[in-house]
Amino acid sequence: MDPRFTLERGTGIFTGNELLIKGALECGIGEITGYPGSPLTEVFDTLEKIRNLLDTKGIAAQIANNEAMAAARLNGSQMANIQAMAVMKSVGMHVAADGLALGNMAGATPGAGALLVVGDDTWSEGTQVPADSRFLSQHLYMPVLEPATFQEIKDWVGIGLELSRQTAFFITYLITSNQADGGGSVEVYPNRYPALNTRNRTNIDTSTIQSDERVIIPPATIVKEQHVISVRNPKLLELARNKGLNQILYPRSNPSPIGFITSGLSYIYLEHALQILGLSSHFPILKLGISYPLDPKLIATMADQVEQLCVVEEKRPFIEPQVATVLTHLRQEGRIKDIPLWGKHFSDNRRGFPATMGLHPSLVVRHLARLFTHIDIPQLDRTRLQRQLDQCQDTPSNANLVPVRTPSFCPGCPHRDSASVLKKTAADFADPDYMKKQNKEPTDLVFHGDIGCYSMLKYAPFSRLMHNLSGMGLGGATGAGIDPFIDNKQLVFMGDSTFFHTGITAISDSIKNNQDLTYVILDNKTTAMTGHQPTPGVDIDILGRPTFAQDIERAVRGLAGASDISITRIDPAKRREYRRLIEKKLLLPGVKIIIADKECGITNQRRQRGEKAALVAAKGFVPREHHINISQDVCEHCLECTKGTGCSGLTVNTRTEYGPKIAIDLSSCVADGACTKVEVDQGDKTCPSFEEITIYRKQPAQVELPTIDVGQLPEPKIRPLDEVWYTYIAGVGGMGINLVASVLAQAGVRQGYEVRLTNKKGLAIRNGSVYSHLSYSPRGQIISPLVPSGRANLLLGLDLLEAARGVNPQDRNKAASREFTTALINTAFTPTINTLIGTEDYSPEAMIALIRQHTDAESYFGTDLFAISETYLGNKLYANIMLLGVAYQSGLLPLDLENLKWAMKVALQRDFDTNNTAFAMGRRLALDPTFFTTETPAPNLESLLLEKRARLDKTHGSRIANKYDQRLREVLAQLHVEERSRRHFALCVYDLIQYENFAYAEKYIQQVLRIYQRDTAELAHAATCAVITYLAKVMIVKDEVYVAYLLTCKEKYERDHRRYNIDPKRGDRIVYKHLTRPHFRLLGKDFQPNIKTRDWQLQLIRKMKFLRRLFSSWWHREERDFSDWYEDLLAQFTYNCAADYRKWIAVLKLPEQVRGYRSVRAPKMATARRQARDLLAEQAKTGSPDLLEIKPAIDIPLSKVIR
Template sequence: MDKRFIKKEGFEVFNGNELIIKGALEAGVSLITGYPGSPVADVFDVASSIKELLLEEGVLAQLANNEALSVARLNGTQMEDIRAMAVMKSVGLHVAADGLAIGNLSKSGKKGGALVVVGDDPWSDSTQVPADSRYLAKHLHLPVMEPSTFQELKDWVKIGFELSRDSDLYLLYLVTTNQADGGGIVEVARHLSPKYNMNHPIELDTRKIPVNDTVLLPPRTGAREVDLKERYQRLHQACRERKVNTLLYPAQGIQEFGFISSGLAYSYLEHALWELGLQGRFPILKLGITFPIDSNVFLDFASQVKNVIVVEERRGFIEEAITLILKDAFQSGSFSRPPKIWGKSFPNGLPGIPSTRGLNPSILIERLGELFLHFPPEGLERLRVQKELDLIEEVSKFSLEIPVRTPTFCPGCPHRDSSNVLLDIKKDFRNPNYMKQHHKTQPVDLLFHGDTGCYTMLMFEPNQDLMHNYSGMGLGGGTGAGIDPFITNKQVVFMGDSTFFHSGMTAISDSIKNNQDIAYIILDNKTTAMTGHQPTPESDTDVLGRPTFAQDIEAVLRGMTRRGPIPVLRVNPAYREEYREVLEETILKEGVKVIIADKECGITFHRRLRKEKSKMIREKGYLPEEEFINITPEVCEYCLECTKSTGCPGLTVEETDYGSKIVTDLSTCVADMACTKIKACPSFEKVIVKRSKKTIDPLKGIDLKSFPQPQHGRVHDQWRTYISGVGGMGIGVLTSVLVHAGMREGYHVLFCDKKGLAIRNGGVYSEITFLKGPLKVSPLIPNGKADLLWGLDALEAARAIDPKMPIRVGSPERTTAFINLFKTPTIRTLMNIDHFSIAELETLLKTYTCRDQYEGFDFSSLSEKYLGSKLYSNLVMLGSAFQKGLLPLGLDSILSAIQDTIQGDLKKNITAFNLGRRFILSPEIFSSHSKHHPFQNLFEEKQEMLARTFRKGKRLSQGYRELVQGALTQLVLDDETLRHFALRVYDLIQYENLDYAKSYVNRVLSLYHKDRLEFNYAATKAVILYLAKVMLIKDEVYVAHLLTSPEKLGRDKERYHIDERLGDRVIYRHLNRPQFKIFGFNVEFDIVTRNWQLRIMKHLKFLRKILSEWHRPEKEFRQWYFEMTDRFDFHDESSYQLYVQALKTPEEVRGYRQIRYLKMEEARLKVSELLGMSSKVSSLTSKLPQMKETSKARK
């Protein structure tokens, strides 16, 4: 149990969601209910984490099926003196509106209190519509309370209950994203045990219920509306008693400017004024209740200033309200000299406070700075203000073009199984031949209606074709109902299990009633995954871990469809072929159809699996058996069919001697085999590692205990750091460690941890500020003012200085960049859409931060090599940053913070921290030898390999040596090119024999003698690469060799830490789909092969001769390229460059069979266009052989 929540006094650090719960406990809450939604979804996770305390106190934390049901609970609690809280995001408030309007307007006469905590998202980071909940609250006559600081965020929960009690009104408690995600150090108090709690239920005396007040229906409604005025007056009186609305920095006489603000916007205002050197120079009316505004408080303030500047996020809610108050006061004669009101516009046409999206300190510095330079207040330091404006302008002009990082399904996500299959189905349903052959019908264009959940990420690559519109949660079917009568398309809706119980079953009922032609695919993963894995009505426990009845979606649906011909099918989407068959057959049926895709959420499944593995390691010291999915780079063609179909972040790109290849990321891949089911190529295999002893620690012999103490940095007024990365890299853990360490050092700490996309592999970041004292600043870092920029991911670090982003924290004058240089590709990169270079990012980061202080290294690979996973790289970087003296923290504070923050695997995390320290002190220990051997080394290595692996190996090795050395007497090329040449000669010997390799060498030499040094032998270099590529036809024989070659097996031993001396063994299960053309028929089948089978297959080279039709298109393409190479000619630089481009066309010929055949034809067409552009070589195109079109190529 988290002891912070039972602390009775003193100071502690909390995030915003935790502060809501802590405040509720200090207020004596009895019920915490709601429906999870960002940014306040973590409220329910926090409640679950302290369930022992809640159960002891009788506090009920309970998720409702939807927001409307949660606010109905509030209405129920107000029948007694019970304090109750409902928590939801802004769009959930729309769902709850009807219940809120009735509950708020009715009167119970009890002395409890009802808070509606609403999470607004001003920047629309994770919310589908730009919401400003104040306007809906006003419509519902619901008072709005806006805490500003983190201390208020906690303390005002209790005050909010008191205001609700005294006014007999519900209260909307407005929290924004940066408050919920942020946090800091606050003073705590003891919690209050609720008088009414679930441990001691009472019996209501129903005779005493004032039904005239609690049953709000006409004719009573009008009376309740009339007495709202009196209830608002009571609210204002209670606010005055508690000083909820405060006038700060009052001055003598009439001031030129005064500010009105509320919520986090007030903190941004104070922050901006501090940076401008003007904090405390202007009167500020800080409103705690922004609806209804206390007119007396405002008019008292307005009488002291000539100009009122309203600072608020989004639309001018306060500005409109005070303008109306002033108008009424002026018209009544009670206020003769009204001040001017500014907010969304400023004097002289200067830009005012933005009315769209959110605010941050830098926006206010820019807008107010310009205003003050035009209308200088007393005491203005013009140079300081101009310096601030210059810095904002400077960082806004940085020149960066970096790719976006879109979120995606997690590795192991069951929704990927569904999206993969449906992408294929949608494509095939459009194909007339497919539909005629398989369904005896015309092509069908599937229409997909969007809904709310993890599957909302279907809007991103590679799944955009599976989401054509979006109306809101549970409304996908309703959207379809609108278009259904007017189209012939078959329609599909994805729906989550939590959405089903929220509002989805109503949509299905509506579809049934109205004979809609639609297929519902219910993605039943047994959790509310999108918001952090809260329980659903299907779960057998609630938030507090108490047993509950587990409802069954299929049983509910069968009850709804009992007497109708409506299919309800349950299938596991992991079984791809069976799932596809069910989907195709069901979608094409008429009417409503429901398919339940039943597979557990990947995160919960693998979280449980990791616990089991950890237990095994604790007991035995090792795992007796592990399974991995491996991709053999030599077999991979980089066709990207696997990444385009799955978009799985467990796949990554590796640069090899043969170009870019797709491989699995050992630290991310969960071996769910989703990528293998695409069956696009034979490079995938299951690797089973068996061990009987503990592996040798790679850190053995490295001193991780004795370190000199570094000189750590000092904090003057404040120190700011920005941490950027990708979900799953441990940004939250690193943030928590630094925050707790800062607290132990005695700093006043503020932070904002934006982790909304953490579980969806999106970009995440944290901002941390250490203050020497409790300055009135916000948790955000102004533009250009980060002292340290951490980049757990280099791309996301560059995003922190991108002028197109709302926050750009780095500057050359102030910021030290500390960067992990491991490349984590985006999904669009994996799909060959966006590209980025770590070297180019590093150049940008050095340019726009302090170049002399820049630090960059591949910490991920260091972590994976010595600790077995990249996931420890955050603590490795922490140790390195500490030893470099980049942190204003002592060792004891950091170590204590690690112990406080990290519950499991503490020892390994401490080791990671110490590894980072040792790396800074002794980098030479960790220097790894490059896998990229120079020509001579590779040449000798391949000679030795031939001599060792063939029966007549010495003779073959000698032939290889003579062949290459003979060519070198003629080839005068750079080492890198000769290296590629020697490698490919070796490959061709392995593929066929020495004579086959000689034919390659002769063609290279022939072209080389026509080539010219003045063009840097570009044509020769192209032919060395691409002639080998077309000659190394990856038939079943050669693939068998590549999958079992000594080089490949040796690399696998290193990759999976296989030590045969300890009895380690590797078992391979190769996932093959061979194809042979026999007597004119294509014979194709799936087979899982062992190494011994492939070793037999690789010796069957004679099949290439006796099966004349086998891989015929590849052979014809090879012959076509031979003749193009043999006819190489040019007459000037232009024609030369065109021919070089033609020689490089095989670069884009990737994949196997049908995928490859289409690209071969495209290459031929491209060559015809290229060579046709040169009069000298145009005649050659007619002489080039035309590849015969095959039925497969046509298809």
């Protein structure tokens, strides 16, 4: 139980979502309902966290099946003295509109009250359509109450319910995303609990119910409407005046040049902008708590105090036309003079405040500057105005430098199984050759979109699987609109919570109209998209109480009745069976329903973590661990696994001897095996680099970490808080961005500051961007929860790309500037999904340069904190607190160490000691960024030769080992190329010996030397360097024999032991299951069995080099032909000019693109040959205008090194 929700006095730090619940508790709420959706999802998470309190006090808390059901609950609650609150996002209000219209007309009852909390995503960060619920509220005659400050968000919940009781209105309580996701310090009061509750029930006396009042059917409808206009609205405005909900701030006795009318968070943005411009309290401001209906009396009073009026509001004009109507009437009555009214339009036909998107303090500054240009304002410091305007203006440079980080399915997500299968199926169904084998014509599959985690299908690598979007549960109905006119096969994904929301109706509609559509119902047993709230398909509710679990399969079978509609339940992780089922059902006519039954990856991992924690508590360690591993030597970096999964559990290892390789990110991989099941052409698996490993231990793992001694740390000078202090914290989901913000917020409150923050999570858990705005100010200042453009004093970047986004002049979240900002950056490379799939990349160096360009370069700090954290603490997740330590020691935080440590203990109760160590390490790094070393330097050439000689001595005997050493030293003495290429040459010779024998390696050596003889030092021997790398690449064919060697060689075992902390002396044991699918033809048929080979089997295969000669006519014929072709190319190497030479370099490097196995590799080899032919043909045509004088690369007869 979170103790903040039972605080009775004092100051607490809450998010906007949490304040809604705390406010409800303080006013005696009896029922809370709704449907989760951004930006109000956290409301339901909060209910779950305080479920014991709610249950004890008899407060009903229920998630309705959809928003319309929640609206009806509001209506039902008014049959007794129950204060009720329904919570939903803006598009949910669309769903609820019918119930709200009737409920509002019938009205709330005097002893009760009905509050509709609606979340408007003004910047459309997590909502599919523009949001402005004020218009729908007006259409429904529902008054709009807009709290502005975080204190009001809490306190006005009770005021809204009181207004509802006294006016009978259902009140719209409007919260925007920056309020819901934001937070700050507020004063709290005692909770009041309802007398009528679930533990103290009552009986309704139905004889007291006046049906004419509660049942709205004509002719009562028009009577009710007239009552709203003539009685209820005036009463509401009178109550609002009495409570000061609408008030004129900074009133004037003499007319002000201009005054403002605003409401909600727009008021905070306006105050913040005026504070930035040094104009706080200089103009009258009509702050509206009720933005609909408007109070004409206040508008008249305001008009008497100003010469011009300006409305500041987000989105389309809503308040402005109401004000215009009132002013018109007042002017017609002769009560006021003609007053210019500005808002979305300024004088001289200039564009005013934006009618699309939301507002931001800097956006308001920019538009105020344009507004003030034509107004005589004596107090205005126009130099300061221009300086602030320059600070927040867009700059065209670097506009597209920071690539987008698109979201993806979480590691372990069951939807990835379905997406991977359907992506391949769609490609195959469009292939005439493939469909011919099925005796069918090719078909272009049409995919109808829907709302849920599967909305991620819009993004790569699955963007082929979403062609439209109509709304939640409406994918099938969208298909019904086109189905009568097309022959395409169609499919729609539907989540289990969507099924119960509205999807079941869509299925019924499809069955009724015999639609040719396949439904794939993704039954993962949770409302995953909005934070894992329970669905009707599970056996508990939001408070953890037992409920009946409704079965989707039984429900759809009930709809299908006695028809022949195909309904199948299957685990999508069984890829081959799932694929066959999908293909079969898609080709059938009519409605088909497939229920993909697999638990959500996140809930699965939470359950597994609980089981592991229980094991550790009982035994002190986990005796068995399961992982997916990728052998970096076998991986070809073909990217087929990433293209087929888009999984963020995969990453790129750029530190291997052979270039970038795909690797498992142990901090995020959940070992569900999705990456091991990707299929490419002809049903082949991507490659044999994947393996399942099981680690057995007899005692806790002994993790050998370097000793940490930070020494004496001098206390930094604490920065005083002379003015508002801002920080911007940026990263990716899972990096602990919001945790850092929480620590700083708690510490700031304890330090005595006014704290404001906004945590933007978006699709964080799905590899999305995360950022937090946080500010400290002296008590009493009115500022927004956002950092104004360029005003961040501190930029904390846990992710390099997201930190760069915070300085990019073209990004609306630009928070940094050279004048104000110190940047502290974790420079570790975190790939985007587009990076993983090879469609886009970014340069870490370019991002660092961009950050330094737009912040104070002298105070910049940047290092790879992930590497330091992993090396010294065993996990990269401590990097966030390490960065906090850097900030503190650098004197950049206006916080005492005592308050900061206290906040860390509050936020990090489970693992405070390790985090405290990380904090101390960060402090030391601030003093010496090189203090902690992380990378083991690559062995120099001499140590490499000694290592490889020792390994050959064990595998091939001393004769071959000595021969290797002597020959390499002989050749390298004459091979004057860059050191990296010399090392790689030695490595390749070793590999070729292991691959075949010394004679084969000697063939390689002589080819390299022949090229070297014709090469030139004037061009840095670029051709020789290219051949060193790529000749070995084509000569070493990764056949079954060599792959078996790579998977069982000593080097790999040593690497795995280090990675997984395996110590056989302590009883640790690692067992491998190598995932392979051999492809062979027998009697004209293809056979592709899934085989999990063991090490002993591969150790036998690695000895079968004779197979290459025994079956030389067909054994990997294409790869061997490609190797022969490349060697033939080398014989043609000649050039007469620099242009010739550059073309040859391009030709010699063509094998770089030849990656992958079998069907993946074959077309790339053909492409490389074609490109080489074209390049050499072009060379032949161009001639040789600039001849080069070629100096011999070696000064001794070649016979001494070339044999």
